[in-house]
Amino acid sequence: MKPQQPLRQIARTLRDHPSIRSKLDIAQSTATLGLTANSTGQPGDDCAVLPTQSGYDLFACEGFINAFVQADPWFAGWCGVMVNISDILSMGGRPKAVTNAIWAPNAEQAQPVLAGMKAASHAYGVPIVGGHTNLHTDELQLSVSILGHARRVISSFAAEPGDVLICAMDLRGSYREPFDNWNAALTSPPQTLRATMEILPKLAEAGHLRAGKDISQGGIVGTALMLAEASGVAIDIQVDALPRPKDVDLDRWLRSFPSFGFLLSARAAQADAICAAFDEQGVSAAVCGDITNGSTVQLVGREGTALFWDYARTPYLNLSAKEAFHA
Incomplete structure (x- = not known):
């Protein structure tokens, strides 16, 4: 050091x-979309906060730096699940389900990203319930979304x-x-x-x-x-x-x-x-x-x-x- x-x-x-x-x-x-902290979902928190009768639904999404996805695709897939879970936890919630969107030149290059997501899903016990796939793009790209629920919000x-x-x-x-x-x-x-x-x-x-x-x-x-x-x-x-x-x-x-x-x-x-x-x-x-x-x-x-x-x-x-x- x-x-x-x-x-x-x-x-x-x-x-x-x-x-x-x-x-x-x-x-x-946020300026282009006309969003403020008073908008629906309270932008500025780690998740959108949506009141329900039993507490709050929490919704979040992460997009990943292309250089990171290309350099370490398996770990990028793992992180897609992991960092979204952290967003839910930070709001006092429990994660319920994950979806993804992946873009890749072909199925072979998409495979390690999806394998990393699958491994994290099994480790954390949070299911992947769907997503979007495009295997005809110029480079690897990844976005992952998550749904959770909190009884009391942080x-x-x-x-x-x-x-x-x-x-x-x-x-x-x-x-x-x-x-x-x-x-x-x-x-x-x-x-x-x-x-x-x-x-x-x-x-x-x-x-x-x-x-x-x-x-x-x-x-x-x-x-x-x-x-x-x-x-x-x-x-x-x-x-x-x-x-x-x-x-x-x-x-x-x-x-x-x-x-x-x-x-x-x-x-x-x-x-x-x-x-x-x-x-x-x-x-x-x-x-x-x-x-x-x-x-x-x-x-x-x-x-x-x-x-x-x-x-x-x-x-x-x-x-x-x-x-x-x-x-």
Whole structure:
């Protein structure tokens, strides 16, 4: 592991990283579609939230970077199921079924993608119930959708000043090189994967959590920014308190996409119970920051504080609407 860079340099590098800046594309689409946080489904959460008589149906979709699908097609198929499940879990839900859309030049090239999806479906116990197939295109492309249900929702819009930030991350894995994908799923047996799927729904139903998000392609810092902007708050991340493998550089870890990782907002009095629920299943969890008034996400360490982003000056998803949660 190389010597750690100064926090200000890390923050500056992360601001310019493609995995962080790619999320800016979302604002272009929502503006064209005329969507706001007050629209049906509450855009800005990890899933569309659709009220029912028994709780909330949750619907999500993921599209995958073509270079990733082409470089590691089997794992891309696995991730198609895995990351959609994480979106459902992050909202306090339980996944019900998955569909896919795959484009490939021929059946032979599509096979490893579909095999990866099938393996993940069996491991997690979430069925694939259909999809779309086109075997006459120029290159491999993949999109996967999921349906789930929650009795009580964990929202991106509900963090409040005075809350603590908790990071929960499964560290039992390694990078799937050359990408910043931390893979703790393929090293875990199905019974372990299925047990961890119950942690967040149970915490949500017990009322322990205020808000939260799945750590996505933007990593810890990008996810913290999306959570802060949606809730209309500021977040200070205590970088030395983050669960992190010993041999991983901080700058890479802050932008990494884990197979099982979440940022959660809760009252300080609930923090011990939340962390214990993850620890019981072998998942590392710790209080790693504070929710405050403002519009910034900052990195805080022994050398001081470094500004990562101010969404009041530079909107990120541009779906900040705390009033939507209270409407």
